[in-house]
Amino acid sequence: MxxxxxxxxxxxxxxxxxxxxxxxxxxxxxxxxxxxWGKLPSKEELTSLKYQQASEVYSADSVLIGKYYLLDRQPIAYEEFPKHLTEALVAIEDERFYDHSGIDYKSMLRVAFKSILLRDKSSGGGSTISQQLAKNLYPRTKSGKLNLAVSKIKEMFIARKLESIYNKEEILSYYLNQVSFGDNTFGIESASLKFFNKHTKDLSIPEAATLVGMLKATYGYNPRVFPEKSKGRRNLVMQAMYTNNYIDEKLKDSLIKTSLKLEYRDFNYNDGVAPYFREEVRKQLLKWVKDKNNAGNDLNIYTSGLKIYTTLDYKMQVLAEEAMQEHMKSLQSNFEKSYGKNAPWLTNKNIINKAIKQSLPYKKLKETGLAEAQILDSLNKKKTMTLSNWDKDSTLQASTIDSIKHYSKFLNIGSLALDPENGEVKVWIGGIDFKQYKYDHISQSKRQVGSTFKPIVYTTAIEQGIGPCTYFSAEEVEYKNLKQWSPSNTGSKNETYLNYSMKEALSNSVNTVAVKVLEKAGIPNTIEQAKKMGITADLPNLPSLALGTAEVKISELATAYTSYVNSGKHSAPILIKHITNSKDSIIESFKPIISKEPAFSPETNMIMIELMKATINTGTAARIRNSYKLTNDIAGKTGTTQNNKDAWFVGVTPKLVSVTWVGLDNHEIGFKNTALGQGANAALPAFALLLQKMNKNSDFDYITKAKFKKPTDVVLSSLDCEPSKKDGFFKRLFKNPNKKKTKDFKSN
The missing domain is CATH 1.20.5 (Single alpha-helices involved in coiled-coils or other helix-helix interfaces)
Known part of the structure; x- marks a missing residue:
């Protein structure tokens, strides 16, 4: 009408x-x-919002050392937001936030007028924080003007629903915990930790303004990538805070003049403290989660926001990594100099070809069906690549084969330190560089343990009633029933006429005596003794067991040595103390794994500590005292395997057991000479340097100042004998030093 x-x-x-x-x-x-145009979420769905939350890994001293995630997010409560953070957000993103119910019609009219009628592209978006939350919860999946209009309308409907369900504080909480800050970082807490290495509650006004400013363009205003642009955006946020009466002009002017200071910390899988430890924790968690889910739970280490509290001592781990780097850098240099131009990784064709064929690039090309010549031709092509070195990385033209040769020369390390009382891992170094060498020499590697096995042989002997002042001839013997096997001692000293007490023989790692002690103690008894001390590896039923030809994991060797400072009971390594959910409710706690019965008598325990103290004070590990000037109570044992392939050192203090192995992953390459490759030179310094650093920090006084229990008078009396004695005159007279004694090996 x-x-x-x-x-x-x-x-x-x-x-x-x-x-x-x-x-x-x-x-x-x-x-x-x-x-x-697609179903809108119901009120019920919006009432039960859930985040994908990163799981967090903490050290024993409450330092966040890593995360496991698909999306790096750590939600926090509204109470943990500083007031100036929410003020900055509202001021720059939605100044009428507290006045509308999800849609700011005034802002929409402004944007429509400027954008459509005046063609002003800088007019802004007009979306409220509630609409932005809707967009984050239900990301746009289709492009085009029509789909954009559909998405905008959907977001308005969702925003209204959100506002009818949640109050303003809850909307801000969901938004700040949900929003992306780029680089796979979601939520304000993860962003705060990444860019400023502090919790959200500790952010200053400029820091909060910097992070809020990123929300307009997470890459374009990234303070690490574009510091000046980010600073300009930060200042604009603080100007908006002033305009909306959140800060006064004087404070605004002073804050705008401040510099932009970052403390960037990326929780990267490859980087950061203790990467090998974090990876082992991840593996154990996956198994734990699988068992839990089989029992009816619904857990995921990447999305459930678990908090994993580990045994690792952050400060000690940092010092251990510093010590490792100092030592390995120097050792690598000496190692390469010892070979010079004749290095096997450069000149030995058999070693090079094996390394090539074991490499991942070769295997991938082989799977495609290429012929051998084609594979090698491809691997020989030069390209620009960066090769890692201890001093600095070098970028050059090199082939994949050049790269294989380069990385074949590097010595590697495995170093584990435990609290012997409960097996808690304090230090875990699985290799020299997690980026280049993912292989963990603690959890994955089995190597011959050399003379570090000798204390177990001597422990067996003492348990069998053989006194520590029993003398054994150092004379080299050729065993007829072992294909003329003839173990010998290192060094040029003529020991044909010498007889060593067990204390002296162990401290100086005399091979010929170790075999004779094993013969008297019995191989089956020794294998059984090793099992009692926590070694589960298959041990060879051979006399060479005395010299450490058994291949054992670092973790098992460390377990065995905990027996000596835990009243004869061994403690297996544990990495996790307890796990909580995102609300800090404990899901599961993990108890120490300690043997029920002692592996040997208290008297044997005291004797063995005294024998291993002698190794440190006057024996093969004396450089602990002489070179490193350490005066701590220390016992221990060095180890070097045949052809200098493996170097070992076990350091034992009343409160810490440390095992270090050094060698090459390629078993065909060893140290050039014993002087360089012996345990005292190649492995011991990593422990000694760590202890030096710990001595300077009073936080470690409970370890560094701890004392071994004083032996009883009976034990001291049993050790009161001359270190060695010579054969009598007539025995020397009828013994030919140039002829080996021959006999059968007869084990008890």
Whole structure:
């Protein structure tokens, strides 16, 4: 009726067109609302919002050392947001946030007028924080102007629903915990830790403004990538805070003058403290989660927001890594110099070819069906690559084969330190560089343990009633029933006429005596003794067991040595203390794994500690005292395997057991000479340097100042004998030093 009253046909048709357009818009909005363009989330769905949360890994001293995640997010409560953070967000993103119910119509009209009529591209978006939350919860999946309009309308409907369910504080909480800050970082807490290495509650106004400023363009205003642009955006946020009366002009002016200071910390899988430890924790968690889920739970280490509290001592781990780097850098240099131009990784074709064929690039090309010549041709092609070195990385033209040769020369390390009382891992170094060498020499590697096995042989002997002042000839023997096997001692000293007490023989690691002690103690008894001390590896039923030909994991060797400072009971390594959910409720605690019965008598225990103290004070590990000037109570044992392939050192203090191995992953390459490759030179310094650093920090006084229990008078009396004695005159007279004694090996 109203349209008929309009006489002017042009006005009437225009009115009809406008009315039709409005009807189309209403129909379009209605179609979105009823779900013709995709179903809108229900109130029930919006009431039970869930985040994908990163699981966090903490050291024993409460330092966040790593995360496991698909999306790096750590949700926190609204109470942990500093007031100036929410003020900065509201000021720059939605200044009428507290006045609307999800849609700011005034802002929408402003944007429509400037963008559509005035063509002003800098007019802004007009979306409220509630609409942005809706967008983050239900990301846009389709492009195009029509789909954009659909998405905008959907977000308005969702925003209204959110505002009807949650109060303003809850909306801000969900938004700040949900929003992306780029680099796979989600939520304000993860962003705060990444860019400023502090919790959200500790952010200053400029820091909070910097992070809020990133939300407009997470890459373009990234303070690490574009510091000046980020600073400008930060200042704009603080200007908005002033405009909205959150800060006064004087404070605003002073804050704008401050510099932008970052403490960037990326929780990268390859980087950071203790990467090998974090990877082993991850493996154990996956197994734990599988067992839990089989029992009816629904846990995921990447999305459930678990908190894993480990045994690792952060400060000690940092010092251990520093010590490792100092030592290995120097040792690597000496190692390469010892070989010079004749290094096997450069000149030995058999070693090079094996390394090539064991490499991942070779195996991948082989799987494609290429011929050998084609594979080698591909691997020989030069390209720009960066090769890692201890001094600095070098970028050059090199082939994959050049790279294989380069990385074949590097010595590697495995170093583990335990609290012997409960097996808690304090230090875990699985290799020299997790980026280049993923292989963990603690959890994955088995190597011959050399003379570090001798204390177990001597422990067996003492348990069998053989006194520590029993003398054994150092004379080299050729065993007829062992294919003329003839173990010898290192060094040029003529020992044909010498007889060593067990204390002296162990401290100086005399091979010929170790075999004779094993013969008297009995191989089966020794294998059984090793099992009692926690070694589960298959041990060879051979006399060479005395010299450490058994291949054992570092973790098992460390377990065995904990027996000596835990009243004869061994403690297996444990990495995790307890696990909580995202709300800090404990899901599971892990108890120490300690043997029920002692592996040997208290008297044997005291004797063995005294024997291993002699190794440190006057024996093969005397450089602990002489070179490193350490005065701590220390016992221990060095170890070097045949052809200098493996170097070992076990350091034992009343409160810490440390095992270090050094060698090459390629078993065919060893140290050039014993002077360089012996345990005292190649492995011991990593422990000695760590202890030096710990001595300077009073936090470690409970370890560094701890004392061994004083032996009883009976034990001291049993050790009161001359270190060695010579054969008598007539025995020397009828013994030919140039002829080996021959006999059968007869084990008890």
């Amino acid at each position: 109203i349209l008929k009253k309009i006489k002017n046909p042009y006005l009437r048709y225009s009115a009809i067109a406008l009315l039709g357009f409005i009807c189309l818009i209403i129909l379009f909005i209605t179609s979105v609302y009823i779900g013709l």
